[in-house]
Amino acid sequence: MHEFDESQKKLATSIIDYALKRIAMDPVPLDGPATPRELRDLYGSNITEKGLGGEEALRRFADGYALATLSTDHPRFWAFVPVAPTKAATLFDLVVSASCISGTTWIEAAGAVYLENEALAWLSSLAGMPEGAGGTFVSGGSMGNLSGLVAGREKARRLGRISGQPALLTSRDAHSSVATAARITDIEVILVDGDAKGKLTGEALRRKWEELSEADRGRIFGVAATAGVTNTGIVDDLEGVAGFCTEHDFWMHVDGAYGGAGLTQPELKDLYKGIERADSLVIDPHKWLFAPFDCAAILYRHPSDAERAMTQEAAYLDDVNKDREWNPASFAYHLSRRVRGLPFWFSLATYGTDAYRDAIAETLRITRYCADQIKQRPYLELAIDPELSVVVFRRKGWVDEDYVAWSEKLLEEQVAFVQPTTYRGERMMRFCFVNPRTTEADVDTVLDTMAK
Ligand SMILES: *Cc1c(COP(=O)(O)O)cnc(C)c1O
Secondary structure, X not given: OOOOOHHHHHHHHHHXXXXXXXXXXXXXXXXXXXXXXXXXXXXXXXXXXXXXOXXXXXXXXXXXXXXXXXXXXXXXXOOOOOOOOOHHHHHHHHHHHHOOXXXXXXXXXXXXXXXXXXHHHHHHHXXXXXXXXXXXXXXXXXHHHHHHHHHHHHHHHHOOOOOOOOEEEEEOOOOHHHHHHHHHOOOEEEEEOXXXXXXXOHHHHHHHHHHOOHHHHOOEEEEEEEEOOOOOOOEOOHHHHHHHHHHHOOEEEEEEOOHHHHHHOHHHHHHHOOHHHOOEEEEOHHHHOOOOOOOEEEEEOOHHHHHHHHOOOOHHHHHHHHOOOOOHHHHOOOOOOOOOOHHHHHHHHHHOHHHHHHHHHHHHHHHHHHHHHHHHOOOEEEXXXXXXXXXXXXXXXXOHHHXXXXXXXXXXXXXXXXXXXXXXXXXXXXXXOOOOOOOHHHHHHHXXXXXX
16 A cells, blocks of 8 residues: 555556646536435445555546536636635645645644745735734634634633633624634624624724623623625724724734735725734635635734644643744644645745736626626616625525526536525625636626526
């Protein structure tokens, strides 16, 4: 199993050929889901005592299971927040896999961690965070939010700023992972209403504060704001949130998992004002920054806050904890980790940051095109003017079942993958554009099918 003999070399060729074929596809097929039964019926059982051999296992994947697996980089995959990695990032993911690197501690992976930190520093500078800010790459925005909130809560506890069950202020439109992270860590979430657009503002926070009892006030350690609400693409009033946090010595967490990429756009600068004051900030390169899955950045204004909250103590780790230079394991809730920031770093190094700015600008241009088309078509109605790359709109006369049936038909016919959403209690359609290969013709094709 570990020797690289002739048969393994032959398998290597098949695997690399398959990977390269996949990377060269333009466009990739959408493909679609299957039932467990259908999948069981394909080949029966694959894990056997004697093994299938690599060629056969690969064949089963390529001809069978892969077809029941959607490709998010299809130019008409607009559901959720898809991912459309660059070619360089995808290719370098293969290199990361080929090099068995533990990205846990500096002593194990100095060179790789140095490069991950270079990519983190770029994100931190986009946000305008001060010198000394830093963090690590985690599996996703959910893990980033969990880690950021734990760092903030532990700091408040350490400094004796809170008593009783810790509580957090956040908006109704915050990502579901904020509520889940709070549940896991036994933090109470106190919801604050946004403004007309759904933005969490300093004013709304102050109003909420006035309503709270002394005891409740004494439990609050911070605020979680969102830079790019997943459902609507709206960015909270970060300046207002920062002001409120400064007044009360609260931890300011900013969830820019999806929307952080908009920081690359000079003309959107005002939208993000205040983000530079965040104590912790999440940005997912695996959303709108073209990195393959499994890549989210968590950054801290003072990384030592995270280190104190999350460093794992164990006899066998004593020495690395003592002589640490920069141990990524200490900056989030994890220990062993893949150097998942490297494909993103390689792509940034390959193409340069201007190419990123331009590719994101292109997705914003397509978003505006889509919004304009919706305004021009009498059967459609825009629900909110897009701030980033999410479009939420209604098809006049449609109810929930119509949206669902239409979405299913589009996938069945391999036209597009879209999913309805709920906005202010009403079922609607939502598109999220993060793929610079999406064209105006793609938008027209899909909107045209809503006319009937
Ligand atoms: C997607 C998303 C998350 C969760 O990120 P994962 O990488 O899916 O864990 C958190 N917050 C926002 C705003 C998101 O869009």
